[in-house]
Amino acid sequence: MRSFCISLLTIMGLATQSMLPANANAIWVDYQVAVSPIKQNDVIAAFDKYKSTQTGRAFPGMMYLNAIVANGANPATHNLAVVYENQKEWETRSAAISSSPDFLQFQGALATSAQFVSETVYEHVVGFGKNAEESKQFIGYAVNVRNAARYAELMRDSAEGPEALSGLASIDLWAVKAGGVPGVTHIVVIGVESRADYLDDPLTQSVLPAFQKQLSRVRDLVGVSYVDNIATTGQLGSNQIRK
Numbered sequence: 001m002r003s004f005c006i007s008l009l010t011i012m013g014l015a016t017q018s019m020l021p022a023n024a025n026a027i028w029v030d031y032q033v034a035v036s037p038i039k040q041n042d043v044i045a046a047f048d049k050y051k052s053t054q055t056g057r058a059f060p061g062m063m064y065l066n067a068i069v070a071n072g073a074n075p076a077t078h079n080l081a082v083v084y085e086n087q088k089e090w091e092t093r094s095a096a097i098s099s100s101p102d103f104l105q106f107q108g109a110l111a112t113s114a115q116f117v118s119e120t121v122y123e124h125v126v127g128f129g130k131n132a133e134e135s136k137q138f139i140g141y142a143v144n145v146r147n148a149a150r151y152a153e154l155m156r157d158s159a160e161g162p163e164a165l166s167g168l169a170s171i172d173l174w175a176v177k178a179g180g181v182p183g184v185t186h187i188v189v190i191g192v193e194s195r196a197d198y199l200d201d202p203l204t205q206s207v208l209p210a211f212q213k214q215l216s217r218v219r220d221l222v223g224v225s226y227v228d229n230i231a232t233t234g235q236l237g238s239n240q241i242r243k
Contacts, residue, residue: 043065043109043113048231051231059234062234066229067228069227120176139226141221142184144185148185167203171189174189
């Protein structure tokens with residue numbers, strides 16, 4: 001529990017570097033936690049209470065509370081994803097909430113209901129399609145990329161043309177900056193209304209196999225996870241992250 005408290009104190013502690021100028025890219029800090037089934041409602045209540053406070057309403061980024069549906073051997077049952085427009089936003093926010101009673105109460109409530117499992121810092125590389133913040137379900141493809149520039153180029157190319165999947169889903173590529181699973185360099189996050197509908201769509205079934213085969217030339221697929229969104233708060237939209 002203590003380690004979870006300490007990690008939440010550094011919830012906005014980020015570092016950035018990537019294909020764009022330093023500190024220019026969006027940052028996502030992902031906290032994975034294990035929650036007892038009887039405690040899930042307590043976690044949701046703590047999240048909802050925090051986002052209604054003065055501190056929570058002033059949050060300039062986005063926070064997603066998700067239930068993990070499938071994640072292999074990982075014992076985490078939920079993840080708290082915190083997204084900032086850039087590192088400067090984190091610095092400003094971190095100073096503002098360091099002694100906020102609202103945040104400290106939220107932190108304490110989470111620590112009593114969840115056990116910290118891991119944290120990973122990601123930096124946004126490229127994204128397109130629907131708005132991630134409007135998605136109800138997500139698919140995460142964890143990959144080991146051998147040629148990051150080529151991989152990002154292939155992702156960009158896939159956003160254009162009559163067979164682009166951008167009309168069906170929110171698609172974002174994030175690079176691992178700290179923490180994470182050994183061997184995973186990037187994660188592709190697909191946001192949809194329904195995974196079943198997306199995967200069963202004729203366009204997805206037509207385009208995805210060939211696209212994944214093309215991607216396999218520059219990356220290895222390490223794992224796939226499914227999560228369902230159960231609560232969100234914040235003001236940062238995909239249009240700002242993908243600029």
